[in-house]
Amino acid sequence: MPADNIQLDENGKLLHFLSIEGLNQTILTEILDTAESFTSIADRQVKKVPILRGKTVANLFFEPSTRTRSTFELAEQRLSADILSLNVDTSATTKGESLLDTLRNLEAMQIDMFVIRHQDSGSAHFFAQHVRPGVSVLNAGDGQHAHPTQAMLDMFTIRHFKKDFSQLRVAIVGDILHSRVARSQIHALNILNTAEVRVVAPRTLLPVDTESLGVHVYNNLEKGLKDIDVVIMLRLQKERMRGALLPSEKEYFRLYGLSQEKLKNAHPDAIVMHPGPANRGVEIESSVMDGNQSVILNQVTFGISVRMAVMSMIVGQSRQQSGEES
């Protein structure tokens, strides 16, 4: 059993949410179903439920983030949690405390749930291994390892628009090598029995063990998009250009950027996804991003419900019928 198993208790209930690895189809489906029940809350006049009332969630962001941090904070507010948000760059660590001391001190403040984003792979696991019983950890992105709530909001988006994973061909396009998002997506798509998962990337942006992940590898975007139902574009970190892994933005766009022209290779009703923030004109053409096949903004919206779902399941409430707060 991998270390990931600390995510579950002996009855298979969710204790932490660290990576898609180590989870099974039942629990992923429960997350999607629970999130589904929360989407209706968003349409109500009062978008709040008391599920985390009187509980405290600490958001620890060691890396900057708008989208992920904001949707976590909104999810927490809509669950009525007390919230402590620390931009950790500018606080304790300036006095030289270790990560473990930071954890221990915050834990002593009776935090019920930690949401952590950190530049080092394994940080969220480290936290989960060291918190005391009853305290939970959610991984909001750790190094190049995992970004499981992003993967689950992607799965939610795919199911919302395409229903049945077993009939779908999904292509993930771009910098697979450095992407925690891609890694988590591949695991989730496999666990949910997706018919075919492809990765499309230049050789320099592929991990050596790609095939072992159970995906088909393409180095040509036109071919990789053939008959595809879901296209997931990844953000290209511009730093890669400097690192000699890539020629130039222009050349990258010519080969791997998703243009309207290239999108024609996919199934006519294929959806286009991107975790954001996108580099318009680098990995994706503006007209595709804003086009009618794009579901990129739906992903953001669903991100709130998915994060509400994971937090709710951790405190023992799933498939919310969600009574309004009195």
Place this chain on the structure above:
Amino acid sequence: MPADNIQLDENGKLLHFLSIEGLNQTILTEILDTAESFTSIADRQVKKVPILRGKTVANLFFEPSTRTRSTFELAEQRLSADILSLNVDTSATTKGESLLDTLRNLEAMQIDMFVIRHQDSGSAHFFAQHVRPGVSVLNAGDGQHAHPTQAMLDMFTIRHFKKDFSQLRVAIVGDILHSRVARSQIHALNILNTAEVRVVAPRTLLPVDTESLGVHVYNNLEKGLKDIDVVIMLRLQKERMRGALLPSEKEYFRLYGLSQEKLKNAHPDAIVMHPGPANRGVEIESSVMDGNQSVILNQVTFGISVRMAVMSMIVGQSRQQSGEES
């Protein structure tokens, strides 16, 4: 009809609050009356009403601010909103997203209301033109264009102390050229039928079209203050000195700084206002700022009620009788 009209629906109800231009006396008076009903809340033990309960307000400050941001946040808390505050310098835009992408992403988070301050004139209008129906935008200051909630809190302060605009002479003193505050004040004073509005400034700090705004122009402070009931001093941006628009702070104070001596030219019970933060000894003498004609701190207090009023009217509740939250 000017683009400003997107502020109102077909029945003249407030949808956005972007600039005083384009609004009429009825709606300005409704804002003042609604704000009046909120001032009593501030004196209660529990200063909260549930008007924005379960709604989410995003505060987007692209420029630093204490006074405006804090009073908006307090207004939102007292209306029981969920709040997302982004200091945009340090977040999404560091990854190079455009303003429109920032808007689209936040909107996808089901934000009900945006409060935006931005260094570019027209930013708030831009937001309002692009948000989807049902989402509102409040301008918390855009470039040198407008700062309408500031103007309305100033009108509230004037009405509070002086009652009838049609009997009043008001002088706005200082850097009219660069001031979004002055621009919004002049429009509001005119719409509310102020008897006389004067601007007092050196020629280098006056826009070319000043007279067309319906104001009288004075280049001499003593003369400009003659028989005045309300003196509004503007903050002098010290950058102007470097720009050769002005000689020196000392010289500026000698000519245009409001001293006790110069204030004697005004009506004996004239009130002195300033949007803050003031430069003591530059545009205003300390003893005037702290003197008994100063209502500068009242302006800050009224700012909360006025912002509560505008937000309430946008969600369809005005002249609040304001039941306490149960």
Place this chain on the structure above:
Amino acid sequence: MPADNIQLDENGKLLHFLSIEGLNQTILTEILDTAESFTSIADRQVKKVPILRGKTVANLFFEPSTRTRSTFELAEQRLSADILSLNVDTSATTKGESLLDTLRNLEAMQIDMFVIRHQDSGSAHFFAQHVRPGVSVLNAGDGQHAHPTQAMLDMFTIRHFKKDFSQLRVAIVGDILHSRVARSQIHALNILNTAEVRVVAPRTLLPVDTESLGVHVYNNLEKGLKDIDVVIMLRLQKERMRGALLPSEKEYFRLYGLSQEKLKNAHPDAIVMHPGPANRGVEIESSVMDGNQSVILNQVTFGISVRMAVMSMIVGQSRQQSGEES
């Protein structure tokens, strides 16, 4: 009567919380008893009481802080306050406002309670002297003067583990000279009739008037720890090394660092405290910090209850039976 007396009204009720000096045993004990009643709240499902509902607390941190700021914010949330947190470096003062103008403007926002941390000794007193009646000030650390909520959470921790102050020998070890924490602790221990208070430090880190504080001075740690029940280690500011007050970290640890070996000089069931953040290997050995005599994390936990207690007493509610919020 010292200026400290502005902390109390004519009936001896707490108005502000600025320094331990000027308070008596009755009031310190009331704080401890009230905090005791709040510790049970922390164990409940819903950790909230409505004591500050509809009241606004402003946290003004002119110095960075994680522990103190976070526990204040959590205490305020658990008391259901509205909260305005200003990191003052990055806001108003960038426009050059004085401390008094900052105070006046925030006060005009109808703040009920200020929590202030500032690098200048006397800042919190300054605030308390200038706020209007009904507004309260809590000192979260001012220069090298006082840190009274830290001292009270330390007293709470000592009473929790050791019960009766009149039977205790307490040693405070380290940089007494620059420590606002030590100063406040010494006053509190004396007021609570501690049997013996010792300070242990190199001569260069002792104030000239140490003996007048009613403590015994030791320059040798082994001797200073003899028969001690409570050891309080202070953080060593590494800047002191550069200031020629100290030889080197290594040498400091050899002489004044609390190792397991040196701790054997104390009473076998002595507790070890530290206000944090600790420099492991400088003033305290890691194994002592994490050892079973350490109550350092308990201090953090108790800090929330103690801060809730002080704020509650100020609004007139002590020894909370603490009904849950409906």
